[in-house]
Amino acid sequence: PQLVDLSVKNISKNHRHLLDDGALRIVLGDGRAGYPAEGPYDAIHVGAAAAERPQSLIDQLRPGGRLVVPVGVANQSMMIYDKSIDGSTVTER
Numbered sequence: 001p002q003l004v005d006l007s008v009k010n011i012s013k014n015h016r017h018l019l020d021d022g023a024l025r026i027v028l029g030d031g032r033a034g035y036p037a038e039g040p041y042d043a044i045h046v047g048a049a050a051a052e053r054p055q056s057l058i059d060q061l062r063p064g065g066r067l068v069v070p071v072g073v074a075n076q077s078m079m080i081y082d083k084s085i086d087g088s089t090v091t092e093r
Helices: 002-018
Strands: 039-046 062-071 077-083 088-093
Touching: none
Parallel strands: 039 062
Antiparallel strands: 062 077, 077 088
């Protein structure tokens, strides 16, 4: 909850209209699970590293969608997961 409060406070300093008109919404939750309620998504960008392939996020991609996420614990790689039209996933480091 503290991160949500801080996010709202910081966004409100210069871009309160984004929150007021609903263009931006801050959701409290575990980011590792994504946000399936609003999916599927054309693109997902993750700033914090996932320990392993984030299948729950890949599952939330629309066919033709892309996930960009750092993956790894001690050694991290920036990974791109593209969901093909047939639902398969193409992975690129």
